[in-house]
Every structure is written in C-alpha cells, then in structure tokens.
Amino acid sequence: MPKASKMRNGGGPASPYAKNNTKKPATANNMSNAIFKMNTDLGQHVLKNPGVASAIVEKAGLKQSDIVLEVGPGSGNLTVKILEKAKKCIAVELDPRMAAEVTKRVQGTPMAKKLDVVLGDVMKTELPYFDVCISNTPYQISSPLTFKLLATSPSPRICVLMFQREFAMRLFAKAGDKLYSRLSVNAQMWAKIDHIMKVGKNNFKPPPQVESSVIRMVPKNPRPNISYDEWDGLLRVCFVRKNKTLRANFLGTTSVISMLESNYRTWCAQNSVTLEDGPSTETNTDALMEIDNVPATTADNDEWNGFGSDNESVGGMPVAAMDLDMDDMDEDDLPAFFKEHRDHIEQQKQQHPKTQARKKRSKVNDLVREKIRIVLEDKTTLADKRARMCDEGDFLKLLWSFNQEGIHFV
Structure with missing residues (x-):
C-alpha cells in the first residue's frame, strides 16, 4: 500500500518540492495597498512598523483629555495608536482614498466617535484647536508645516514629527555645525527641538529613497517678544x-x-x-x-x-x-x-x-x-x-x- 503523505508540525507538506498553498491572512494594511497604489508624489509612504508607531505616540506623552492633530494619516497605522490614548484625533488628509481608508478602519468600533477626518491640504486649512501634533509628515511640506505649527495660536503643547533625516538635523543643528542654517536659527528661536530616534526606510511601504528621523518640538511659552x-x-x-x-x-x-x-x-x-x-x-x-x-x-x-x-x-x-x-x-x-x-x-x-x-x-x-x-x-x-x-x-x-x-x- 502507498504510504500516506506526512505533514509537518506547522501544517505544511513534508516534501520541499510540494507547492505551498497557504495564504497570508488579510490585514487592513495589505488590503489597503492592494486596493490602490500609493501616490509617492504626495509623500504617501505608510509607516508599517507598529513598534515605531507606538514609540512615536509614547514620546508625545499623551493625556486622556488631549486633542491630537495628525497630518497625513495614510491607512491609519499611527492613527489607531493615537486613538487608544487621546480624547480625539483630527486627521487632515489630502487624498480622498486615504481619508476613506482610515475612516473605514475604525468604523464600527468605539474609536470611530473619537476620529474626525478633515479632507484637504493642511497648508490651506484653518486648523481647529489641538493640544498635540503627531505626524508622519509628507516631506515636501516639512518646512511650511513646521512654521505653521509654530505660528498656531494658542501654541500646541508638543509636536512629534517625522521628517527626512537631513531636514531634521538642520532643525536642531547648532552654530558651527555643517548643517547649521537660517532654518536652524528660526526654528530654535520659537521652540525647543530634540532628536528622538532614527527611522530606516524599510519601516515604510513603499520605502522612500531617504532615511527619516523623529523630532520633538516644544513651542516656547511665552513666545519671544520680537517681530x-x-x-x-x-x-x-x-x-x-x-x-x-x-x-x-x-x-x-x-x-x-x-x-x-x-x-x-x-x-x-x-x-x-x-x-x-x-x-x-x-x-x-x-x-x-x-x-x-x-x-x-x-x-x-x-x-x-x-x-x-x-x-x-x-x-x-x-x-x-x-x-x-x-x-x-x-x-x-x-x-x-x-x-x-x-x-x-x-x-x-x-x-x-x-x-x-x-x-x-x-x-x-x-x-x-x-x-x-x-x-x-x-x-x-x-x-x-x-x-x-x-x-x-x-x-x-x-x-x-x-x-x-x-x-x-x-
């Protein structure tokens, strides 16, 4: 009699030549990427590493009473972490597809009532009141977003922002450093800026061409009394x-x-x-x-x-x-x-x-x-x-x- 085919403990076929028909479980992240192609021209590089997302939210020191502004929520990997700890999250998204995706992700859950998705360009949008800003920032708006946040009145308590590494290093560069520039002096006049962590390009989908860094920006209160x-x-x-x-x-x-x-x-x-x-x-x-x-x-x-x-x-x-x-x-x-x-x-x-x-x-x-x-x-x-x-x-x-x-x- 022919021998019965043996199965491994993991459930796969014993023969290395046998075809493996097992499929990866469908998750919100890979389903969203299968539905539409990311528009990298808009800076759509979704942060896929949950450990990095958790670390970013942790560094913001969120309170249960905080209203958080998120710029470019993407498929919502960072948004979900924010909603777990904050009272409310205002997510400003330029791409209607992404806005629908992040809304659908929390639909039917208690988090849905805490999420407010604003469709539009953050640079042209009048921002409502918020306590904290957390953002995986589209790199092409790094500078204008930084100064828009610093110009916001009343000032946010803290901003935790992901930037291209070179831009982030310019923000906190000191006199004499190679990357010290007008950006450095301007930003440091209005806020205290610290480097939190480096984030490799493989933590994003699709991977960007540059490395990234997360910075913490605490606006000075009161603001300097100069024009x-x-x-x-x-x-x-x-x-x-x-x-x-x-x-x-x-x-x-x-x-x-x-x-x-x-x-x-x-x-x-x-x-x-x-x-x-x-x-x-x-x-x-x-x-x-x-x-x-x-x-x-x-x-x-x-x-x-x-x-x-x-x-x-x-x-x-x-x-x-x-x-x-x-x-x-x-x-x-x-x-x-x-x-x-x-x-x-x-x-x-x-x-x-x-x-x-x-x-x-x-x-x-x-x-x-x-x-x-x-x-x-x-x-x-x-x-x-x-x-x-x-x-x-x-x-x-x-x-x-x-x-x-x-x-x-x-």
Missing part, C-alpha cells in the same frame, strides 16, 4: 552666504544696502526725522559702485551665485517651499525687492551687454553704510564673524543694535 518678520529679515541677509563674513554680507552687496536704505527712509518719514539727501560727497573711487560686484575668496566653501541661486530655502512663518539641498537662498524664498532689483539689473545687462550697471551713491546711502559699519564693528564687534558661527544671542544683539540706529528689515 518675526523683522527677525527673519535679518537672518535672510546674514545667511545669503553663510560662509562669508557679516561685513561682506551687509556692506559687500549693493542689493542689501539699497534695501536697508529704502527701509531707513521709510522709518525716518514715519518718525519725522529729517534727512539730508543728494549726491555723495565722497571723492574716492567707491562713489561709483558696481552692482553686486562682490569678490569671492578661495577660502569660502560655498560660492555665492546671486540672489537667484537655488541652494537654500527656509520656510517663513507662515509658509515657504523647502528645498532640502540648501546653503543659499531659493527662488521661492527670495524677497520681492531682491527679485525686482535682480530682474532690473539683468534687463540692463541685456540692453547694454558691454557696460556694467552702475549707479551713484547718495548721502543717505553713505549714512546707512556708516550706521551698518558702526553696528558691525563698534556695537557688536561681529563684522568678521561668519553667520554659520553666530548663535541666537549674536543675532539678537545684531537686531537690537540695528533697530537702535533706525535700520529695520521689513
């Missing part, structure tokens, strides 16, 4: 070329001088300060100045290519596009005055290609230059310091000293 626009305007000038000295950034670029001169004239008019205007009385060769003719030193690592360079962009308070390869200003982050000035110079060069654009200095221009020199050399002694080596205290000292001289950045 954000004024503060950011100063940083824009300082970090135009972060490896050049502050003297070069302020006095070596005529676009900056022109902007500050215009602002100074406005301030004088508003405060009834009389200005003596007219052509400059200086007789040296500096009376005629070449537009944006800034000498470069071989010691500097990042060469400045003008205000239109696409190396750095940092989100403003409320929004600006974030380019992760950043050491200088991005086109989207460029102040309107600089754009107009640059376009005007380019037009002049096209009309007169063999003639360098020049303009005469005025007495007010000389006065503004002298005020800048006094601030940099006499009042703060920061003229020879580079922006990448300045800390928050240095920038605050600069802003206060410039304001004392009637020079503003808005």
